[in-house]
Amino acid sequence: MATLDAGVLGRFGRTRTAPAPVLARRKPTRRRLGPGRPIPFGIAVGPVLLIAAWVIGSASGALDPETLPAPWTVAETAGDMISDGRLQSNLLTSVKRAGVGLGLGVVIGVVLALVAGLSRIGEALVDGPIQIKRAIPTLALIPLFIVWFGIGEEMKLLVITTSVAIPIYLNTHAQLRSVDSRYVELAATVGLSRWGFVRRIALPGSLPGFFTGLRLAVTIAWLALVVVEQVNATSGIGYLMTQARTYGQIDVIVVGLVIYGLLGLFGDVAVRAVERRALSWRQTLGD
Structure with missing residues (x-):
């Protein structure tokens, strides 16, 4: 303890000591809830592990090549199909069918969702048949479509279109019905027209459901x-x-399965990329 000099003692009458330092309490760090930041190329981790298990199983003999050919055998078969042109021509045909059916189904689903979501009469007319179609498997409709439309491209496109329109309608319609009523009141206050309400409030508000x-x-x-x-x-x-x-x-069957799987994966990646840009204003757990 340090003692002050005589002048200071005479003035204050006693010895003072330096105050003990106050230890500042550290605020406990709170862990952020949710999954945190996305892993770069995280979507490829699962498929890579699946392929690695396939390679290990084939190399070790755990997988019977007569049941599931090895990856290198499938790759060689795919190379042969590419060299003779079979794979490219048939892949292009499949992509065209899926693309046209997807486009038509999206347009039909969005239009029906707007009709049912913005009008009570429209909902009474549209929602019931959609729910009926939802309960009927696509495979059960194919024999009837063949009788009506034959076995040509029309039947194939109709099956894809009707299958695609259902999830578009259900999710977009549900999101339209959940638009905050305060926005509806605000639109009425500022005097928005019917088309202005659809363009400025209904369509932007339904985007999360639409992308789902x-x-x-x-x-x-x-x-x-x-x-x-x-x-x-x-x-x-x-x-x-x-x-x-x-x-x-x-081996050809497995090549086809791999192509279908890759097309589905890349399609989902593309939709998620567009969704992130279109809904960049929305804060989610993955951000």
């Missing part, structure tokens, strides 16, 4: 394509798989 439905629709489009291309088709990846099944070419 679009992600489902992309996957469903490929699933419907797999089905219709194995029904009296003369081209497409499904046609190649059907021919391979007839001749016992398992």
